[in-house]
Amino acid sequence: MGLILVVDDSSTIRQQMRVFLTNNGHEVVEADNGQTGLQAAKDNDARLMIVDVNMPVMNGIEMVGEVRKLPKHAKTPIFMLTTESGSDIAKQGKQAGVTAWIVKPFKPDFLLKGVNKVLGL
Secondary structure, three states, rough: EEEEEEEEEOOHHHHHHHHHHHHHEEEEEEEEHHHHHHHHHHOOOOOOOEEEOOOOOHHHHHHHHHHHOHHHHHHOOOOEEEEEOHHHHHHHHHHHOEEEEEEEOEEEEEHHHHHHHHOOO
């Protein structure tokens, strides 16, 4: 159905996402911080990215800003996964190029609906 890049410093969240998404027919590539996520974006043709906000090395908003500079990912949908709901962080995310927000803990049905929508499934 499509390759999805999941970037989160929590191995538990990455594992939950991987299991859930692969059980629903998707291939998943994982990265544990924004810098490794950016490299994974360069190395892969992800159809969707799900990125945490708060990570070491490079945070999610910085990563999204850098990903948007890559021609092949200028329009790739990016979901920001976060526990934060402040309008300031949402504004920063929107300016960086975030497509949608997913609040942790994520609701599987809600996530799948969003994934299917942006991937045209």
